[in-house]
Amino acid sequence: MSAAPREPGADRDPVLEADTASRNVHQRFVLHEWIRVKLAWLGRLTRHQAWFLLIMLGASWGVVFESFRSHSWRRTVRYEFGVTLNSVIGGGLIATLFTGTLTGVAAVSQTIYWLGFAGLAKMTGSILINVVVREIAPILVGIMLLGRNGMLSVTELGLLTTGGQIRSMQAQGLDPFLLLVVPRTLAFTVGGFTLGILFSFAALLTGYVISRISGVITNPVWTFFYDVVVAMSHMDYLIIPLKFITVGFVVGLGGCLTGLTATSEDNLRTLLPRGFSRGLLIVMAVSVLFSLDL
Amino acid sequence: MDTRTVGPLLELNKAVPSFEESGLPPVPFSMRIMPGECVVVEARDASRATMFADMCAGLVPLDDGSVKFMGLDWATLKDREINALRGRIGRITRRPSWPEFLSTHLGIALQQLHHTNRPLDEVVAEASRLSEWFGLPGLPVLRPSMLSDSDLLRAACVRAFLGRPRLLLLEDPLEASPVDLENPFLGAMTDARDKGAGVIWLVRNNAIWQAYRQGVTSMWRLADDGLVAVRTG
Numbered sequence: 001m002s003a004a005p006r007e008p009g010a011d012r013d014p015v016l017e018a019d020t021a022s023r024n025v026h027q028r029f030v031l032h033e034w035i036r037v038k039l040a041w042l043g044r045l046t047r048h049q050a051w052f053l054l055i056m057l058g059a060s061w062g063v064v065f066e067s068f069r070s071h072s073w074r075r076t077v078r079y080e081f082g083v084t085l086n087s088v089i090g091g092g093l094i095a096t097l098f099t100g101t102l103t104g105v106a107a108v109s110q111t112i113y114w115l116g117f118a119g120l121a122k123m124t125g126s127i128l129i130n131v132v133v134r135e136i137a138p139i140l141v142g143i144m145l146l147g148r149n150g151m152l153s154v155t156e157l158g159l160l161t162t163g164g165q166i167r168s169m170q171a172q173g174l175d176p177f178l179l180l181v182v183p184r185t186l187a188f189t190v191g192g193f194t195l196g197i198l199f200s201f202a203a204l205l206t207g208y209v210i211s212r213i214s215g216v217i218t219n220p221v222w223t224f225f226y227d228v229v230v231a232m233s234h235m236d237y238l239i240i241p242l243k244f245i246t247v248g249f250v251v252g253l254g255g256c257l258t259g260l261t262a263t264s265e266d267n268l269r270t271l272l273p274r275g276f277s278r279g280l281l282i283v284m285a286v287s288v289l290f291s292l293d294l
Numbered sequence: 295m296d297t298r299t300v301g302p303l304l305e306l307n308k309a310v311p312s313f314e315e316s317g318l319p320p321v322p323f324s325m326r327i328m329p330g331e332c333v334v335v336e337a338r339d340a341s342r343a344t345m346f347a348d349m350c351a352g353l354v355p356l357d358d359g360s361v362k363f364m365g366l367d368w369a370t371l372k373d374r375e376i377n378a379l380r381g382r383i384g385r386i387t388r389r390p391s392w393p394e395f396l397s398t399h400l401g402i403a404l405q406q407l408h409h410t411n412r413p414l415d416e417v418v419a420e421a422s423r424l425s426e427w428f429g430l431p432g433l434p435v436l437r438p439s440m441l442s443d444s445d446l447l448r449a450a451c452v453r454a455f456l457g458r459p460r461l462l463l464l465e466d467p468l469e470a471s472p473v474d475l476e477n478p479f480l481g482a483m484t485d486a487r488d489k490g491a492g493v494i495w496l497v498r499n500n501a502i503w504q505a506y507r508q509g510v511t512s513m514w515r516l517a518d519d520g521l522v523a524v525r526t527g
Contacts, residue, residue, distance in 0.1 A: 001364050076408040079400075168391035171351050172405045173380030175373065179408070 010219030052278065055257055056250070059181065065255060066182045076174075079200070088149050088191030088248075089205050095148065096195045099140055107132055108207020121217075125231030128207070133200045133238055135287065141196045142247040142283035145188060150255035153184055154275030155268065159261025162266055176260060185252040191216075193241060194247015204228060231243035243290045250282045301365060302326045303492040304350060304461055307519075308359035316354040318344040321520040322357070327461075327492040332483065334495045334503050336524070337516035340388050340465070343496040346516055347463040350494060351377060351383055364460065382411030384459030384486075385449045386467045392438035398446075399433045402453045410457065411476070417456070424452040428478050445470050451475070455482045462486060462493045468502050480506050 047054065066072040108128060115124050157180060160166045161230050208224045211217045217224065231242075258275045323346075327333055337343035348354050352361060352368030360367045363379055371379065392401050399421065400488035406417045422433045428448040434441060441449065447467055454462060462483070468476055483493055483506075495510075497503055503510060513524040 045502065068403075074408055076404060079407075123489055160393055165393050167348075167353070168387060168389050169393070171353060171380060171383070171385055171387065172406065173377040173383075216392050217487055221477045 028201070033038070050115065052078070052257070052261075055261065056253060057280075059177075059253055059257055060249070062177060063182050063185045064176060069185055072178060072182065076179060079184050080188050082154065082181060084149070084184045084187035085190060087152075088145065088187055089194050092144060092148050092195055093198070095119045095139065095144055096199050097143065100137075100199040101206045103118035103132065103136060103140065103199070104203040104206025104208075105210055108203050109214070109216075112207060112211040113214075116216050123265045125227040128204065128228055129236060129240075132203055134236065134243070135291065137196055138243045138247045138290075139283060139287050141192060141199050141244065142286070143280070145192060145195070145248060145251045146279040146283065149188065149191075150279050151272065151275055152249045152270055153252070153255035154259045156261040157256055158266060158268075158271040158275075159179055159259075161260055161262045163222075164262060165220050168262070181253070181256040184256055186247060188252025188255075189245050191251040192246075192251070193244045196244030196247070197241075203267075239290060243286070246286050246290070249285055250286055251279055252277050254282045301328075302332075302362070303329050303364060304494070305362040306350070306359070306424055307362070309349065309356050309361045310358040311345070312355045312357050313350050315405065315519055316349065318342060318345050318349065319518050319520060320356070320357060321518075323521050325514065327458075327494065329490040329492055330487045331511040332487060332493040332495060332509055333512050333514065334497055334510050335514045335516055335521070336498070336500060337496050338498055339516075340498065342499070342516055343465050344387060344389055346387065347387065347465060347494070347496060350461075350463055351380055351385070360425060373431060378409065380393060382460040383463060384454035384456070384461070384491075385463040386454045386465055387463075388465050391450070392446065394437060394439060397435050398438050398441060398449055399435045401438060402433070402449055404457065405453070412457075421452055421456055422454055424482070425449070428452055429472070429474055429477045444475075447471055448475065451479060451482065459486065460495075462491055463496075464493065465496045466498055466509060469498055476505065481508075484509065 011221070041156075109130070111127055112121075112124055115121055115127065157166075157176075160169075160176075169176055169179070205221075208217070208221055212221075255275060258271070258278055264272055303360075303496065304325075304327045306323045306325040308324055310320050310322050311318040313320040325333070334460065334492075335343070335346065337346060337486060345354060349356075349361060350363075352363065352371075356369060360369060362368070365384070366375075366379060368376060392398065399418075400422050403417050406412060407414070410417075425431075425433045425448070428451045430445060430448050430452070434449055435444065438446060438449075451467055454464065464483075467479060483495075487509075495503060496516075515522045515524050
């Protein structure tokens with residue numbers, strides 16, 4: 001008796017067949033289970049899309065919470081805060097004053113000239129506050145913070161994360177959030193306010209000096225600044241500092257989080273563009289949010 | 295958080311590490327270290343040795359069982375308690391552990407400055423004394439990248455033994471190290487044990503610890519089927 005030859009493709013794998021059969025078993029439709037699955041899918045999709053935003057929100061609360069706890073301010077945290085503050089303000093002071101001076105030449109003096117030319121000199125203070133101090137200054141200061149110190153944080157923390165040093169810090173009981181993110185973010189916050197005020201002052205003063213030299217205005221400098229201050233509304237006294245503070249806060253936090261969330265597949269080629277684009281987006285988003293009907 | 299001052303210092307009770315998180319075999323690990331004991335664990339794979347040390351420090355999630363340090367289960371503690379407890383562990387690791395934005399002396403003293411209220415002068419004085427003990431000319435103040443590998447190893451020893459660690463997780467600093475490091479290392483380890491510290495000494499080569507044979511309490515091997523006790527006699 002000879003066995004019939006096996007035809008190609010006739011081989012049957014009993015394991016695969018059993019697996020396929022088990023999948024094809026008719027399952028009873030359960031409404032609440034179907035809804036749960038769909039909601040889980042929706043949640044996953046939303047979380048994936050809003051992942052960094054959610055991290056930013058959670059970490060923002062964490063920074064604020066930790067900053068009010070006396071136990072958080074250990075000497076290592078104070079040291080990191082001092083070093084970062086020195087780097088942000090001390091390192092960025094000249095660049096900020098220089099940018100403010102250029103803005104004064106390019107924007108403030110031109111505004112004063114054209115408003116005087118159009119016979120709207122009385123609106124000078126109001127327009128300078130609304131355009132230069134409230135809109136231009138936070139964006140330019142935010143971009144300078146991002147470029148000078150934010151990218152440094154992205155690089156430093158990114159390399160620490162991918163290199164394994166962050167894990168080693170955790171093994172020593174050093175919480176990277178407390179030791180690095182909290183003090184750096186708060187230093188950026190103070191730095192954002194300080195540099196923003198200095199930038200605004202430099203821009204207005206330079207604009208006045210240029211206009212005075214060119215003979216567009218003849219008022220003394222005190223009168224000029226008095227007009228600017230008088231043009232500020234009560235809300236401006238709140239919004240302008242808040243905008244500088246928020247820009248510093250989000251640039252610092254965004255840079256730290258971008259670095260800390262780096263994966264083993266990341267390197268400088270992926271980290272730096274991501275950090276810069278996120279930072280720029282954050283600065284613009286804060287600027288727009290504060291401009292919404294306020 | 296009440297730590298236990300008597301009983302086992304570190305207790306691995308059928309701890310099954312998460313394979314996805316650690317790469318360690320997902321089998322039960324059981325081991326117990328009393329204060330003053332020195333346990334040698336032979337691990338041929340350096341990354342596994344690091345992960346095993348991580349598991350002892352509560353950095354690896356467990357699928358089952360427990361790891362207790364000073365009577366406290368890592369899994370039941372809050373983040374702040376975990377960090378405070380890890381502040382009592384001195385460690386020499388093969389994983390990169392020197393943040394480049396800090397000078398080496400700050401990297402050495404960071405754990406003590408963060409977790410204790412000891413005066414800075416006292417910490418610096420002890421770090422300087424240990425630096426000289428381990429063969430450095432003094433407390434290194436350069437950036438870590440400016441130091442040679444052997445000096446970084448000596449600095450890592452200083453960092454691990456600084457303060458009064460209750461547990462020492464030592465990933466074989468003597469392998470490929472300068473010969474003159476052996477005696478200071480063994481001396482520092484004996485001194486720490488005399489003060490009540492437990493030591494887990496992870497080695498790749500059994501020849502490394504033969505000079506300390508009399509001082510070793512027990513010997514284990516990190517194998518695919520978990521920790522295997524090895525006779526030392």
